Amino acid sequence: MELIEVSGKHLIDDFHKVPELIYRNDRNWIPQLRMMIEDTFNPDKNGRFQKGDAQRWILKNNGKLLGRIAAFYDDDYSSGYDQPTGCCGFFECVNNEQAAFKLFNAAAQWLKEKGMEAMDGPVNFDENFFFWGLLKDGFRPQTFGMNYNPPYYNRLFEAYGFKTYYDQYSYSLDITNPDLPERFWKIAEWVAKKPGYAFEHFSFKNQDKYLRDFIEIHEKAWGGHGNYKPIEFQLLKDLLSNAKIILEEEFIWYAYHNGKPIAFFMQILDFNQILKKLKTGSLNFWQTLKLLYYRRTKAITRCRVIVLGVVPGYQGKGIESAIFYHLKKVMLRKKWYNDMEMSWVGDFNPKMNAMFKSFGANRTQTHCTLRYLFDRDKEFVRAPIIE
Structure with a gap:
């Protein structure tokens, strides 16, 4: 397996081809806007590069695309936790632990070199309105900006050692x-x-x-x-x-x-x-x-x-x-x-979840934000509840 840093138009094209291969037989998948993702990785259009950085990789085997991942950090996000915390996102991979672990390792190693001590994912190098969280239930066509993934991604993240930092609930209301x-x-x-x-x-x-x-x-x-x-x-x-x-x-x-x-x-x-x-x-x-x-x-x-x-x-x-x-x-x-989706609300916010239920909204799906601590002996603590 060959891990390749993404640079230049040809490799950027390959980065966007990966999900097309992963989801070619999945009727629920809806392609993400390429220009929106590219703006995320453009320092001229994403102000987070002023206090951080990002890197992307693709994974190939004998020329065949197997997966992709991005790693990123910014000072505002990383400084908000007990340990400096970076992120990974835009993960897509075939159902193969060796391939997935190679991608996770690349992101983790790059973040370690940047001084990070933990990695959240799969998230976005931007506001959490878009492309944030791993889908756990509610495998249906997603609304704009919501992440979609095959069910086996949950197993790949868990096998690597990621743990749920918080769950994210979505509701539907007319x-x-x-x-x-x-x-x-x-x-x-x-x-x-x-x-x-x-x-x-x-x-x-x-x-x-x-x-x-x-x-x-x-x-x-x-x-x-x-x-x-x-x-x-x-x-x-x-x-x-x-x-x-x-x-x-x-x-x-x-x-x-x-x-x-x-x-x-x-x-x-x-x-x-x-x-x-x-x-x-x-x-x-x-x-x-x-x-x-x-x-x-x-x-x-x-x-x-x-x-x-x-x-x-x-x-x-x-x-x-x-x-x-x-x-x-x-x-x-x-x-x-005729349909309104309210997404997403963290499980750390019980008042907001209760309020949506009081509106008569029905919970339709769950995503989760996961965390991987580089120090495997450090105690894992979930996101604190908002009182």
Whole structure:
């Protein structure tokens, strides 16, 4: 077996060919957008290279592709744990432990040389909205940005020595369903009309203002968690710019109290419903035209909630319900959207999981973030629970 560092167009092409080989007979698989992955590994488009680095490999045997992996770290992520922690991701491999271990070893050795003492995976060298976690159950076509993998990947990671750092749960909800709990909507309407509270959706025209409001909410809502990582304005703006095609302004909501931002909600379009029709993640001129055609003909019927956060002091007061009250009006007007996936919520966040269940949402799948400690004698500790 030959391990090859990825550099140059030919090897980058091979990197993207690996999943095509792994999933060629899997009807559930939907190709990831090549340009999105390449932006992840482009220092000019991914600000994490300012405080970190990344490397990719492919694995071949007699010229035949067997697998791929990437390793990466950035100071903001690595410094947030008991030991400096790097990451691996974009792992794809044939059902062969020797091949998988060779890929894991390459990532681990590279991270050790960078001063890391642990490796999380499979995750992304970007925000955890996209390509984060190993699928454990719910093997069906995934929504946009959610990882998919064959069931045997769980065995390969476990055999190497990875352990679950936390589970990630996803839920499904039809917000227009008249059978949703009546109490939920009564609370939602009451909060939505309370004096001093205001609810408004995002607009690209005033995006800088809304991005700063999001950063303020994000810091207050998640800052107390041990795994909190601050988000920089420019990184967020770059992410927004690259994601325009999967966004609708009326699907991104803010809540304010006396003019201060207190809550944020964001759902994206399930772009995978179009990629499944295109059967490729590499978009040429004609594929792009088809993409725009499907986008305009309402081929997307599902959305994916990626963020819902309320600052302390306003949690448990029905703010989330009030946001859904306003969002429901949008969904009723745009009736072709009939499914909402809420993904993902860590098992370390029992309050958020309980809240989604109270909405009448059904849990549909589980991913997990795994950790491998380089010191095999060190005690393994799971992610702390958010109180």
